[in-house]
Amino acid sequence: MVTSPGLSDLGAWLEQLIAESTGKDGKALIPVDREEIGLPEIYGDDRVFAYLGLADEADPKLDGALTGLAAAGHPVVRLELPDRYHLGQEFFRWEFATAVAGSALGINPFNQPDVEASKNATRALTDEYEQRGSLPAETPIVAGNGIKLFTDERNAAELAAAAISETVPAYLKAHLDRVQPGDYVGLLAYLEMNEAHSQRLQAIRHRIRDASRVATCLGFGPRFLHSTGQAYKGGPNTGVFLQITCDDLLDLPVPGQRYTFGVVKAAQARGDFDVLAQRGRRALRVHLGSDVAAGLKTLSALVDQALA
Numbered sequence: 001m002v003t004s005p006g007l008s009d010l011g012a013w014l015e016q017l018i019a020e021s022t023g024k025d026g027k028a029l030i031p032v033d034r035e036e037i038g039l040p041e042i043y044g045d046d047r048v049f050a051y052l053g054l055a056d057e058a059d060p061k062l063d064g065a066l067t068g069l070a071a072a073g074h075p076v077v078r079l080e081l082p083d084r085y086h087l088g089q090e091f092f093r094w095e096f097a098t099a100v101a102g103s104a105l106g107i108n109p110f111n112q113p114d115v116e117a118s119k120n121a122t123r124a125l126t127d128e129y130e131q132r133g134s135l136p137a138e139t140p141i142v143a144g145n146g147i148k149l150f151t152d153e154r155n156a157a158e159l160a161a162a163a164i165s166e167t168v169p170a171y172l173k174a175h176l177d178r179v180q181p182g183d184y185v186g187l188l189a190y191l192e193m194n195e196a197h198s199q200r201l202q203a204i205r206h207r208i209r210d211a212s213r214v215a216t217c218l219g220f221g222p223r224f225l226h227s228t229g230q231a232y233k234g235g236p237n238t239g240v241f242l243q244i245t246c247d248d249l250l251d252l253p254v255p256g257q258r259y260t261f262g263v264v265k266a267a268q269a270r271g272d273f274d275v276l277a278q279r280g281r282r283a284l285r286v287h288l289g290s291d292v293a294a295g296l297k298t299l300s301a302l303v304d305q306a307l308a
Helices: 010-022 060-071 082-105 113-132 153-162 168-178 195-212 227-234 260-276 292-307
Strands: 049-054 077-082 142-144 147-149 183-191 215-220 241-245 282-287
Touching: 010 082, 010 227, 049 060, 060 077, 077 082, 082 153, 113 183, 113 227, 113 260, 142 168, 147 168, 147 292, 153 282, 168 241, 168 282, 183 195, 183 227, 195 215, 195 292, 215 227, 227 260, 241 260, 260 282
Parallel strands: 049 077, 183 215, 183 241, 241 282
Antiparallel strands: 142 147, 147 282
């Protein structure tokens, strides 16, 4: 999805509509929002570019990039709105198109079975916290560089077999090396959603896209769970996921409960990851600790090293 500045937030709405409606039964249309347009040669044959723009926001540079993609043989769809008051028309258009896509895919576009699976896993973890005063203990598969890596037994075994050493850089490289043509990479960030974090994560996603020539998705948790989260767990097993978590410097109690909001967020991240693992997804969790800015800087450098 590519938009003119005045419609930049429409991509997030389309993400939820498309991913949650079509991502199930091993099938999906994967919406890619806010991924900057690159050179035509970095894309495979699994993309459709949809441009939604306002008539009074002409952008010659963007128009040239779209024209270049079309000239290279990539499918490009352009939709121009006379003004913002035509948004209702676009809502109807995309909702109707999503229902038609569901029929073509042979799935029910009106349910969200895998969102519920993540909720159930989270409830089980918060219930345990209520009873014991702590979440279940977990041990990193490797730690270093101020970072800890976590995953399930199957992924751990695959990464151990592929990594050249028992270090964070080696395991991260082994994980990114699992990306194949036709896959996509999802960055699932359970961090504060702010501009600094967004810029750092956007830079990481674009380096992965350019090096691996695959689509990339970036979502902040738990927000993305009700949109792209459905497709990640219920769609085809073509996603390679890097979940990113941290320790909270500030935490607040949940009234009437033993657990805190930080515990709820941690349980949502772990519950989400558990369901990804149960569905056989290639997933790795990177825990940054309490200094998120320093952790993201380190992760960025390690990704650069892994992709070199």
